Amino acid sequence: MINTVDKTIVNKTIVNKTPLRRLFFALALPNAVQQNIVQWRTDHFPPEAGHLIAAANLHLTLAFLGEVSSAKAQVLQQQAGRISQSGFNVTLDDIGHWPGSGVIWLGCKNPPRGLLQLAQLLRSQAARRGCYQTSLPFHPHVTLLRGAMRPVALPAKTNNQHFRAEHFSLYESVFARGRTRYNIIQSWPLAGSERTSDAI
Numbered sequence: 717m718i719n720t721v722d723k724t725i726v727n728k729t730i731v732n733k734t735p736l737r738r739l740f741f742a743l744a745l746p747n748a749v750q751q752n753i754v755q756w757r758t759d760h761f762p763p764e765a766g767h768l769i770a771a772a773n774l775h776l777t778l779a780f781l782g783e784v785s786s787a788k789a790q791v792l793q794q795q796a797g798r799i800s801q802s803g804f805n806v807t808l809d810d811i812g813h814w815p816g817s818g819v820i821w822l823g824c825k826n827p828p829r830g831l832l833q834l835a836q837l838l839r840s841q842a843a844r845r846g847c848y849q850t851s852l853p854f855h856p857h858v859t860l861l862r863g864a865m866r867p868v869a870l871p872a873k874t875n876n877q878h879f880r881a882e883h884f885s886l887y888e889s890v891f892a893r894g895r896t897r898y899n900i901i902q903s904w905p906l907a908g909s910e911r912t913s914d915a916i
């Protein structure tokens with residue numbers, strides 16, 4: 717029989733052996749685009765519309781992985797490193813509100829094929845490694861506000877921020893001191909991009 721102390725030790729050992737991290741693949745947004753979006757958001761949404769996502773956290777999710785062990789993350793990183801795909805241009809010319817999830821977002825009226833292909837590939841690689849993938853169709857978006865459960869008047873137009881996706885990244889979502897931060901763990905260049913990125 718295991719006493720309470722032993723149980724704690726057993727539990728601690730299990731936790732220490734398999735530290736799980738909340739991970740997702742995403743496109744980073746250039747700093748200038750993040751700043752322009754935040755300024756535009758301030759001009760178009762009242763403070764009570766929802767919880768504002770910090771500029772540095774604005775990103776475009778490609779594939780959510782969930783809570784992942786180091787071993788699984790390593791395999792997913794190796795697979796991501798073998799992806800050979802060209803960069804593409806993204807224009808954020810669409811806006812919407814999902815009241816069910818309380819998300820107000822910027823998206824693309826016509827998402828570039830490269831973006832859809834990259835997300836599809838990362839999602840199928842993740843699914844093959846046992847990371848649950850939603851059956852909902854992929855809708856590329858940048859979350860602007862969360863907790864927006866009430867009807868909200870959306871601006872008729874976005875300010876059409878655009879950027880070139882030259883790399884994609886693996887992010888860790890870290891919640892500490894009441895804040896969520898998204899840290900880049902590793903980035904990979906998209907072919908045709910001059911810049912290369914490495915593990916951090």
Ligand code: 3AM
Pocket residue numbers: 740775776777780850857858859889
């Ligand atoms: O900000 P967005 O929506 O692009 O919504 C979460 C966020 O993406 C999404 O992963 C990103 C980083 O947290 N996410 C969180 N939980 C999820 C889940 N269970 C999820 N996506 C799919 N399924």
